[in-house]
Amino acid sequence: MPYSEITSKSKDLSIQELKKLIGSILSSVDYGSIYCRNQTFSGLYRARQHEQIDGESDKYSFTNEKEFWNPPECVIKKIGRCNNIEESMFYCSNQFETAIVEVRPQANKFITVANFLPHKRDNQLPSFRIKPNCIQHLKKIKDFKSCIADYNLSERNSEFIKVDNLLDDLFTEIVQEDEAHKY
Secondary structure, three states, X not given: OXXXXXXXXXXXXXXXXXXXXXXXXXXXXOOOOEEEOOOOOOOEEEEEEEOOOOOOOOOOOOOOHHHHOOOOXXXXXXXXXXXOOOOOOOXXXXXXXXXXXXXXXXXXXXXXXXXXXXXXXXXXXXXEEEOOOOHHHHOOOHHHHHHHOOOOHHHOOHHHHHHHHHHHHHHHOOOOHHHHHHO
């Protein structure tokens, strides 16, 4: 199946079939890993939409800062871009505005945005190793450029570029409420 057909066919496939299909695509290329050092990363933002100013709703209220981490599995009732029903995932952005847009603000609702700042050691961010995807997209984002600056795409074969483009398309596509199958 051509990569371009995956999202259109996803409506007819089960989660297990999709996992198997995408897993086989990902295993066909080696992303390797990147050692990130000297990053310019400035933090993450996570937005939450709620009914009342203190976060209270019928099912959930904010009682401490932990409420801004990923929600408990029991409250996840819809599939998301990176999670299944009852699977908790920490969704965030490196931009304040994007975090707000991602929660799809509704009229007469409150939105609270948490800012997660990195801990520096000796005035530097710690180094770490990642196994990235969507390299071409990440290279365009200011806070991630420094982390993947040495990742040379010209050393990769055409299949790698196709898979990276597929992942970029899947992770950056704007999905409407009635298109949950695209998640």
